[in-house]
Amino acid sequence: MLSQSRSRPVAPDPTAGLGWIRFAALGVVVVSLSFAVRAGPGAVRPDEAARAERATGSARALLRLADGRLPNILLLSIDTLRGDHVGYDESGPRDLTPSIDALAKQGTAFLAVTTPAPATRPSVAALFTGTYPGTNPVYNNTSRLTGPVPTLAEILRRAGYHTAALVGNSTLRSENGFARGFDTYESVFVAGRRVSIDSGAVARAEEWLRNAARPPWLLWLHLMDPHGPYDSAPASELPPHEDGDRLPDRILPRAPVNVGLGVIPRYQAIAGVKRASAYRARYRAEVRHTDAQVGRLLATLAELGLEDDTLVVLTADHGEGLGEHDYYFQHGWFPYEHSVHVPLLFRLPGRVPADEKEEVPLSVADVLPTLLGGLGMPRPVVVEGRDVSSVFAGADLDEIPLYTVSILKNQMSAVRLGKWKLVHTPAFPPPVPDDPWKDVYAREERFALYDLEADPEEAADVSSEHPEQTARLRELLLAWEKEHGVPRHHREVAETGVDPATAENLRALGYLD
Numbered sequence: 001m002l003s004q005s006r007s008r009p010v011a012p013d014p015t016a017g018l019g020w021i022r023f024a025a026l027g028v029v030v031v032s033l034s035f036a037v038r039a040g041p042g043a044v045r046p047d048e049a050a051r052a053e054r055a056t057g058s059a060r061a062l063l064r065l066a067d068g069r070l071p072n073i074l075l076l077s078i079d080t081l082r083g084d085h086v087g088y089d090e091s092g093p094r095d096l097t098p099s100i101d102a103l104a105k106q107g108t109a110f111l112a113v114t115t116p117a118p119a120t121r122p123s124v125a126a127l128f129t130g131t132y133p134g135t136n137p138v139y140n141n142t143s144r145l146t147g148p149v150p151t152l153a154e155i156l157r158r159a160g161y162h163t164a165a166l167v168g169n170s171t172l173r174s175e176n177g178f179a180r181g182f183d184t185y186e187s188v189f190v191a192g193r194r195v196s197i198d199s200g201a202v203a204r205a206e207e208w209l210r211n212a213a214r215p216p217w218l219l220w221l222h223l224m225d226p227h228g229p230y231d232s233a234p235a236s237e238l239p240p241h242e243d244g245d246r247l248p249d250r251i252l253p254r255a256p257v258n259v260g261l262g263v264i265p266r267y268q269a270i271a272g273v274k275r276a277s278a279y280r281a282r283y284r285a286e287v288r289h290t291d292a293q294v295g296r297l298l299a300t301l302a303e304l305g306l307e308d309d310t311l312v313v314l315t316a317d318h319g320e321g322l323g324e325h326d327y328y329f330q331h332g333w334f335p336y337e338h339s340v341h342v343p344l345l346f347r348l349p350g351r352v353p354a355d356e357k358e359e360v361p362l363s364v365a366d367v368l369p370t371l372l373g374g375l376g377m378p379r380p381v382v383v384e385g386r387d388v389s390s391v392f393a394g395a396d397l398d399e400i401p402l403y404t405v406s407i408l409k410n411q412m413s414a415v416r417l418g419k420w421k422l423v424h425t426p427a428f429p430p431p432v433p434d435d436p437w438k439d440v441y442a443r444e445e446r447f448a449l450y451d452l453e454a455d456p457e458e459a460a461d462v463s464s465e466h467p468e469q470t471a472r473l474r475e476l477l478l479a480w481e482k483e484h485g486v487p488r489h490h491r492e493v494a495e496t497g498v499d500p501a502t503a504e505n506l507r508a509l510g511y512l513d
Helices: 020-025 027-042 047-056 098-105 120-129 152-158 197-211 276-303 364-374 389-393 467-484 500-508
Strands: 072-078 108-114 162-167 184-187 217-223 310-316 328-330 341-347 356-358 402-405 413-417 420-425 446-451
Touching (some): 072 276, 098 276, 120 364, 152 364, 162 197, 217 276, 276 328, 420 467, 446 467
Parallel strands (some): 072 310, 162 184, 162 217
Antiparallel strands (some): 108 341, 402 413, 420 446
């Protein structure tokens, strides 16, 4: 049953969208304020105060336990999991994610969540800082998370949390800045794949929970199996065709590089597999397998008696093109929904309402301020996401603009406000190179408006029918682009400082050619 959140469009926050230069200038203030959360564990509220707080709809500390203690936090981010491929979303394939669906039924799920970028590093940077690319320095999969931006792990550790991370994507290795604030940070990436990364990650997480966890703790798992190539999970041995595949089937040529329209990118190619439907079936098999690993970890949490004291947050970094817009088994180019719509749900028994679904659009950048607000902790000065923890007390959420930007050379961007979405394709500055990207370089600037309620596939540009809506969103998007240094138009995907072994791993994941 959908909650009755009202959709009230509002003007954007005039303080949002601070650029990186302005952010760096505020660095001392940001770092100083983040240290103020040291006092967090000592603040204990009696049960009566907690009940009164919930009754009045206050967002303050709604995510603390009933006795005022800080909860443990299990943060699950799943690589390449489309928002329409979780069963509770009800807009795509069903029965793929019984464990995630059960988790959603025990908590609150958000149905319209956008990632700030359809790629791992910039999305995870937004998750851990509450800021967009350009405000933080991570705008592609070779940028590093540096500078004064405080991360969620740093803030929680200063508040007394024991922190650990197990990451399955090699681009999130510790030297890239994502280990900041973690007492334990381990890569569980398996080069060459063909085995499940996620089953190993969950086994290591179970070991940590049994032997090393000290409450309150933060455990972050970045699961990986749905990311291509789709050859890692045992379930990938399922037959290549699947009922309910709504996208057109076709035999696809294999590209000699990792980019291209209407092709199988090189890193995705599996010997003897040429049909689009076969790759889609394999992708869904990977999602099923990862869901089973999520269920296994949640069962261990319950077995250890940690379920009632642990806030579970589940999301994804980005989605995956499965043939929409002639874009097969890739991500990063386009800000269309297939690549930027991701799941997001929260579960904390007795604190987060069960079996609730919220329709008002949110951003992955909202997770950090929501956690800090819900825990009663101050937030850093520069945070572009918003605290929506009040929804756990029954409050309505307003609609505000949400932004996303592609990470690759075409540098498309988009803004969403309620059901409306405007996609900007900037003109590529001449000379336009004759390379594998030539199909997506735009010779002329374009703005396309989509009504996501009537046209969730973003197939029909309705900008001419709605000129006022187009003009309003265009003004918002161009202002945001200016603040965030978009477009950059990289003629070469930067490899500066990337060692040969790392570059090879990035190529194996489709991030470099």
